[in-house]
Amino acid sequence: MSTIALTEDTFEETVTEPGITLVDWWASWCGPCRMFGPVFQAASEKHQDITFGKIDTEDQPALSAAARISSIPTLMAFRDGILVFSQPGALPAASLEKLIQAVRDLDMDQVRAELAQQQGADR
């Protein structure tokens, strides 16, 4: 699968789908974003079971503001609708591979249990 451009209308339904979704927040003015683009694209071709979404922050300012994106590229990883990773900074290909593997290896029962505990503590 290739990458897909996400918008305000498609973001939520895409990241809440079962499985893994990676989201690359980028802009054309940003040098590191232009460098990360092909790395992200190559990974999308390798990992057919993962959804690779891209959000042009210039085109989607409201969505970027809502997600509090301050520095780009920011990479987010969602698994089964839960945000499990969010960090700015273009990654080299080897690091992106490592990250994808780490997301695959997550024990989602444990993630959900920890999340429930955190939410309980917040109340």
Place this chain on the structure above:
Amino acid sequence: MNYGASVTLQAPFADAVARVREALAAQGFGVLTEIDVAATMRARLGEQMEDYVILGACNPPFAHQALGIDRSIGLLLPCNIVVRAAAEGTVVEALDPQVMVTLTGRPELKPVADEVARRLAAALTELTQQGTHG
């Protein structure tokens, strides 16, 4: 609003800071200030946080040009670069110089901002591509 461009390095924090300084120097930026935010928070407030420094990078010819256009632009100088420890490696973030244009509303600053942006992008790109320096 996003106002920074960033890369993630697979290097320990101290090595990353040294590499950032080298990459900036190669693009004509001297580092005038280095603020150890984590150490300051620890010393003054007893607060613990991840390794975090702010480097103040300056390219004198561009700073001179910008000051000639808007004498108050020093409020946005030098160009801040953040180096901080994160879950995956060390994150290096550079302020987008176009902030100088959007914040001041002075389009005459755009050529300076464009060139500074190009050089900062080159420095960040160089950082992720070099596997040779440590």
